[in-house]
Amino acid sequence: MPLIQVDLDRALFEEKGKQISDAIHAAQLEVPEMGIPATDKFQLFRPRDAGELVFDPGHGGVDRRSIVIIQITAVRRFPVRLKQALFEKIITRVAEVGLRTDDIFISFIENGFEDWKAGLPSAATS
Amino acid sequence: MPLIQVDLDRALFEEKGKQISDAIHAAQLEVPEMGIPATDKFQLFRPRDAGELVFDPGHGGVDRRSIVIIQITAVRRFPVRLKQALFEKIITRVAEVGLRTDDIFISFIENGFEDWKAGLPSAATS
Amino acid sequence: MPLIQVDLDRALFEEKGKQISDAIHAAQLEVPEMGIPATDKFQLFRPRDAGELVFDPGHGGVDRRSIVIIQITAVRRFPVRLKQALFEKIITRVAEVGLRTDDIFISFIENGFEDWKAGLPSAATS
Numbered sequence: 196m197p198l199i200q201v202d203l204d205r206a207l208f209e210e211k212g213k214q215i216s217d218a219i220h221a222a223q224l225e226v227p228e229m230g231i232p233a234t235d236k237f238q239l240f241r242p243r244d245a246g247e248l249v250f251d252p253g254h255g256g257v258d259r260r261s262i263v264i265i266q267i268t269a270v271r272r273f274p275v276r277l278k279q280a281l282f283e284k285i286i287t288r289v290a291e292v293g294l295r296t297d298d299i300f301i302s303f304i305e306n307g308f309e310d311w312k313a314g315l316p317s318a319a320t321s
Numbered sequence: 322m323p324l325i326q327v328d329l330d331r332a333l334f335e336e337k338g339k340q341i342s343d344a345i346h347a348a349q350l351e352v353p354e355m356g357i358p359a360t361d362k363f364q365l366f367r368p369r370d371a372g373e374l375v376f377d378p379g380h381g382g383v384d385r386r387s388i389v390i391i392q393i394t395a396v397r398r399f400p401v402r403l404k405q406a407l408f409e410k411i412i413t414r415v416a417e418v419g420l421r422t423d424d425i426f427i428s429f430i431e432n433g434f435e436d437w438k439a440g441l442p443s444a445a446t447s
Numbered sequence: 448m449p450l451i452q453v454d455l456d457r458a459l460f461e462e463k464g465k466q467i468s469d470a471i472h473a474a475q476l477e478v479p480e481m482g483i484p485a486t487d488k489f490q491l492f493r494p495r496d497a498g499e500l501v502f503d504p505g506h507g508g509v510d511r512r513s514i515v516i517i518q519i520t521a522v523r524r525f526p527v528r529l530k531q532a533l534f535e536k537i538i539t540r541v542a543e544v545g546l547r548t549d550d551i552f553i554s555f556i557e558n559g560f561e562d563w564k565a566g567l568p569s570a571a572t573s
Contacts, residue, residue, distance in 0.1 A: 286564070306430050312408040313427075317384065317421055365501070430556060
């Protein structure tokens, strides 16, 4: 149950939001060792207006012109190499839909298996 | 000091935001073993527009038609059974105000006692 | 790479967003022991409308009239005293631009060095 939250420029979201969503989900499936099923898709997009994204244009040696902040919350169970593989895949896939790789910013947060509840069948409570 | 962040459909927020807020807070108090006082109420609602909530409708065996993403940040001190009790109470209470239980999505993140600062009396800085 | 996310009243953001941003960044640099370079500036502002910020006005012994929710995600490497020094500096600096210190709410979340990816030079993928 990764939850993927994306804050990005509103114009970019309006132009390519669906493509970015598909690209991130494809990336997740392209690291099959993570064992995330294709149906495990939970994403949240938050378009941002002028002045709401504040960033240094060159920190880390890149040429940042905007920023797409991708925050991934997932269960603590992936080794570093799989997280890095996921980051690389995301960057590759969103670049294919036209994003600048310099502008991608990813932060990964971990919790436990017991820290999730993804719905309860209504029948169970009725 | 749990901080509860809720991203949900804008129409749902406009119709029932206050009721959902009250329901979540009531749930928190209905797990008295957590020891959260009634005044410990910090919630953040972020209404979402079309295309901003992306989810699989059936993952996990539920019949998801929309999604209400509830992210809870709290101090690491609750055993699994209390977190699960809280999740169940939240689902029960928001169902009572008309939400579909299939549509509730909860993620719990933990930090330390020292990771919070909830205001400073102005007198202390003047 | 701290990522700083701020949810706050829209009118306050429109009036003082840039000043608040500068104040928070200045605070970060005023705890030099944290070792965060001046270019390490990644902030996200999310203006909130009526009813979206829900809080208890007096919890914790302060006189809260609104709330400015500052969430900091950073690598787990700072001792408690440095985190507390950062909180104090943030509160001091945003007070200087006119915010009420009672209204500041800070939550700090930690992850690992390997949980970040701040852009990739486009040249590397082209």
